[in-house]
Amino acid sequence: MSGEILTVHGLNKNFDGVKALADFSCSLRPGEILGLMGPNGAGKTTLFNVLGGFILPEGGNVIFKGKNISGTPPHRIAKLGISRTFQNLRLIRQISVLDNVLLSFRSQPGERLGNVFFNWGKSCAQEEANCHEALKLLGEAGLEEKAGNPAEELSYGQQKLLSLVCCLAAKTELLLLDEPVAGIAPEVIERILGIIRGLPSKGKSVILIEHNLDAVMQTCDRVVFMDAGAKISEGTPEEVRNDPRVIEAYIN
Numbered sequence: 001m002s003g004e005i006l007t008v009h010g011l012n013k014n015f016d017g018v019k020a021l022a023d024f025s026c027s028l029r030p031g032e033i034l035g036l037m038g039p040n041g042a043g044k045t046t047l048f049n050v051l052g053g054f055i056l057p058e059g060g061n062v063i064f065k066g067k068n069i070s071g072t073p074p075h076r077i078a079k080l081g082i083s084r085t086f087q088n089l090r091l092i093r094q095i096s097v098l099d100n101v102l103l104s105f106r107s108q109p110g111e112r113l114g115n116v117f118f119n120w121g122k123s124c125a126q127e128e129a130n131c132h133e134a135l136k137l138l139g140e141a142g143l144e145e146k147a148g149n150p151a152e153e154l155s156y157g158q159q160k161l162l163s164l165v166c167c168l169a170a171k172t173e174l175l176l177l178d179e180p181v182a183g184i185a186p187e188v189i190e191r192i193l194g195i196i197r198g199l200p201s202k203g204k205s206v207i208l209i210e211h212n213l214d215a216v217m218q219t220c221d222r223v224v225f226m227d228a229g230a231k232i233s234e235g236t237p238e239e240v241r242n243d244p245r246v247i248e249a250y251i252n
Contacts, residue, residue, distance in 0.1 A: 005030045005205050006051075006174060011060035013046055013229070020046040021057065022229035028174070031200040034207045035220035035237065039249060043229035044209045045087075048176050051207075052084050053077040064174070079106065083167045084176035089159055093152035097143060097162055100151050101134040102127075104169035137165045142191060157188030164195060175199065177208040181215050193219050213241065225249070 006028040013021040020043045028034050036044050049055045051062060053074040062070045069077055091100055138144045141161045146154060151162060160180060167175050180196065181189040189212075196219055199206055210216050216223060216237055223240040225233040233243040240246055 003030070004028060005065060006207075007061075007063040008047075008051070009061050009063070011047070011050060011062070012058045013043075013050065013055065014058060019043075019229040021050070021060075024060070024226070024229060024231055026224050026231065026234070028205055028207060030205055031203070032205055032222065033196065033200065033220050034205075035216040035223040036207055036209045036226065037211070037213075037216060037223055037240070037246075038226035038232075041228075042226040044226055045178065046229070047226075048084060048178060048207075048209065051077075051176060052082065078170065078172070081173040082176065083170045083172040083174075085160075085163045085167060085178050085180060087178050087182075089163045091151045091159060091162060091166075094150060096148055097138065097151050097154065098131070098134055098147040100162060101137060101165055101169045102130055104166040105130045105134075106170055134169060137168055141165050141195060155185075155188075157184030157192075160184055161188065161192060161195075164192060173204055175204060175206050177206060177210075179209055179211065181210065181212055189215065217241070 004027045008027065009025050011021045011024045024043065024047065036047070038044055046055070050057050053069070053072050053076070056071055060070070061068055064080060064082065067080070069080060072080070092103070135144055135147060138147055141164070143158060143161060143165065146158065151159065154162060164177070164180060177196070181192050193215055196206060196208070208220070220237050223235065223237050224231055225240050225243070225246050227249040232245050232249060233240045235243070
């Protein structure tokens with residue numbers, strides 16, 4: 001596919017006089033996996049928060065599929081086709097793994113009161129289809145046997161997997177993944193990276209924040225390196241890894 005699914009132009013954001021984003025620009029092509037790297041405090045999570053509508057930029061624009069979404073509330077951005085994971089996961093840990101996934105489906109007929117009374121059959125059929133799809137996604141992630149367990153009983157790595165599955169259940173076109181493999185066991189890392197690598201074949205684009213250089217090298221088509229809110233380097237993972245400016249930023 002040609003063109004760009006996302007264009008970020010000249011974003012600025014300050015917190016108490018500290019620049020979190022400094023005239024930051026980047027773009028994403030359909031079906032591309034873009035890595036976002038940089039030291040702590042570089043502005044990576046701030047960028048995600050702007051893209052997801054959780055904070056307002058002080059300048060610049062975010063264009064998604066040709067539409068300016070700057071300042072759009074998070075729930076509307078989700079409906080437009082952008083979903084994200086968080087470092088703190090934001091799962092509902094007291095309910096089952098399956099129910100967490102089911103809650104992620106959009107436009108469920110049962111959410112409308114009229115359908116409960118006048119389209120009961122349609123609502124039930126959709127719920128059954130959603131359950132089938134949820135179990136399929138859990139199976140692909142190796143979590144189907146945990147479907148009935150409370151989410152809090154999963155390991156941290158399994159909870160990260162579940163968070164990714166919830167994003168997939170939302171059927172969005174752009175996934176923003178915040179450190180998807182940080183702090184988890186190697187076997188779960190490989191499972192998560194395998195799922196991410198398969199997303200472009202399902203018509204999805206990805207931006208991921210990650211400090212794990214091996215994961216970035218294995219997964220990303222292109223990398224943007226940030227420092228102090230600005231873009232320092234951009235290119236293939238190999239090009240960025242060997243950029244003297246990147247090496248200096250990590251050393252300093």
